[in-house]
Structures are given as structure tokens and as C-alpha cells.
Amino acid sequence: MIILISFLNYHKISLLSYINISFYFSAGLLLTSLLVFTIHSGFYDVISRSFSFAFQRGQNKRRFDEIPPLSELVTFNQKPLVFYGLINGLFMLIALVIYYF
Numbered sequence: 001m002i003i004l005i006s007f008l009n010y011h012k013i014s015l016l017s018y019i020n021i022s023f024y025f026s027a028g029l030l031l032t033s034l035l036v037f038t039i040h041s042g043f044y045d046v047i048s049r050s051f052s053f054a055f056q057r058g059q060n061k062r063r064f065d066e067i068p069p070l071s072e073l074v075t076f077n078q079k080p081l082v083f084y085g086l087i088n089g090l091f092m093l094i095a096l097v098i099y100y101f
């Protein structure tokens with residue numbers, strides 16, 4: 001995918017374009033995994049329950065304790081994102097060392 005984006009964006013495949021694009025991929029994967037980890041820890045549960053409770057309309061009024069927390073609703077596993085982000089970052093660092101030497 002990185003090579004395809006490099007070819008489409010830079011119209012050539014070079015080591016520098018690989019490093020630039022893989023940095024964005026690694027950062028995106030690692031930041032997404034950190035967000036999912038934070039959601040699973042329960043940090044946003046009270047905020048999401050409060051917004052859900054505040055914006056309810058109509059007859060289906062629920063009590064605050066009946067609203068499911070966000071950490072139970074998000075069942076996405078963050079471990080593959082961490083793994084692929086770190087592996088991609090490692091390849092980027094190897095390419096960066098090759099580029100400077």
C-alpha cells in the first residue's frame with residue numbers, strides 16, 4: 001500500500017518517499033491503537049454516558065445506570081494495530097539509516 005501511494009503521489013518509487021509515507025502510516029496506526037486502549041480503559045465512559053443521557057428525546061427515557069459504557073460498546077482489539085505500527089516503524093527506521101549512510 002505504501003509503494004502504491006508513493007507511486008501515485010510522487011510519480012516514482014524512492015527511498016525518501018517510502019520513509020515519508022511509512023511515517024504517516026506508523027503514526028496513524030500507533031495513535032489509533034492508543035485511542036482504542038484509552039477507550040477500553042474506561043476513561044471516556046462517564047463522558048459518553050452523560051452525552052447519551054443528555055441528548056435522549058422522546059418516550060424512551062433511560063436511567064443513567066442503564067446506559068452502556070463506551071468501553072463495553074467498543075470491542076475492537078488494539079494489539080494488531082500496535083504490532084503493525086511498530087513493525088512499519090522499524091522498517092521506516094531501517095530505511096532511514098540506509099538513506100543517511
